[in-house]
Amino acid sequence: MSLTVSIEKRCGDFRLNVDISTGSGRSLALLGASGCGKSLTLKCIAGIERPGRGYIELDGRVLFDSGARVNLPPQKRRVGYLFQQYALFPNMTVAENIAACLRRMEKSRRRSRLEELLILLRLEGQRNLYPRQLSGGQQQRTALARILASEPQAILLDEPLSALDSFLKWQLEGELREALERFPGPVVWVTHDLGEARRNCRRVCVLDGGQSAPVTDLETLMRNPGTVAAARLSGFKNLVPVRPGGEPGTVEIPDWGLTLHCAAPWRAGVAALGLREVRPAEKGETDNVFPCQVLRVTEDLASLRAALRPEGALPGAPPLWMELPGGTPPAGLLRVRVSPADLLLLE
């Protein structure tokens, strides 16, 4: 079972250019900041929006092929779509919402399938309630039950947890994962939260400004994001413009007036440098060590966050952020070290 998508679409100035495949790994996270084209991609897969050109295939079935003029209507795609706001029919009860989507099934089996789904998603007690009478979690479970009732071959989740507050989020995320575990087909999970992607999906694809990066696994993305957008989503705080240093194996950071050793060889197309870990230098260390002025220190829940200014930084340059596990807040002048292996060259 796999879903392959290779589409282009223009929307005014915005250009969507997505190339993804779930491969054998069932769940794929589509990761990106808001406005990067995540929802548009899902809508193209589900058949709600029409791509300009390209190709969509689900489990050997062609859903869309601009070359062969194939464009299946949403009804025939068998792609379940969980909308951000769930889109339950407000004029129907929970049971009616689910039963309406059982029409693909033989009549004799509908009754028992409805009961099965109500039990599976723990909605027996709510079967006769209307969507407006349900909690956020119950609404989400109803929407999922309705999708499962329609017997899809793939499921798309459009920021499934964004409509909820953080307390509920944890609980619902677990419930969602559990409910999806039994689903045999590909699942595309759209999110802007790296943690969410990591907990629920094995594979990930970063979408930035409508362009998709190659699909990779999460550990690889975290270890080497490759692009600025991916690095930002991976939680990198220090991202600065960079150019090759005078000697081989060095890079220059003009903003901070620094030249550092870098483990990765320089390659064409590099635009920025990501600093994975910044820490105070220990005695005797001299390589990649530089003095910084401590500008301010902010206390986080379990750590300290320091804004530093490397000596020799240009006026108006962004600060260098350093996270410390706690202890005495640093002040004055501080010697700081970044390991050459922690300098990542990004496109």
Added chain:
Amino acid sequence: MDWFPLYNSLRIAAVSTAVVFFLGLAAAYYIAKVPPMVKGLLDMVLTLPLVLPPTVVGYLLLLALGPRRPLGAWVLDTFGLKLTMTWWSAVFATVVVTFPLMYRTVRGAFESFDETLAQAGRTLGLSGAYLFWRVRMPVCRQGILAGTVLTFARALGEYGATSMLAGYTPGRTATISTTVYQLWRTDQNGPALRWVLVNLAISAVVLLAVNLLERKEGQGHVFNREH
């Protein structure tokens, strides 16, 4: 008292409301999907009868349907049917005059309809017809009902275009409004007043119905927003 005008007004209003109900729904549904330029133009043309004097509408209709006019003459030659001066000639007049009321009210209701419901429905395998009749219609129920009641009320009271197309023949084409005019013209104030009272009673009932529907709808909106 001869109740024919009441009966005639009711049947004209009922037939034209039935026609306008489906025409208005179809127009509101399909015009929402056309490009903005075309939409603006269609919108203007379809709303025109609402602001034109009914006598102008009647005049324009006679230009098309009169026995010596192209369409009227053709129907007369082919089917032996005269399109004017019968009771159902008034239906042409009331359909054109009341259409904008239905169209605009339903369009308003459709515009506030959450399109993701229809999109979700389609991904769930539900047909367009199912989604229209079982989701869009029930969700927009109150707006559609209000439009229907308004259409019926307006058709019931239509005078200008009706009198031009159907004329006034007692027992054949007379409606409440043309009867009131005829009675007043011939100085029969007593009977005229009786018909005026009948008309007032009907209008009061209709307005009450519209108000009830609108109040319900208002509550529905507040309820939805809070949840």
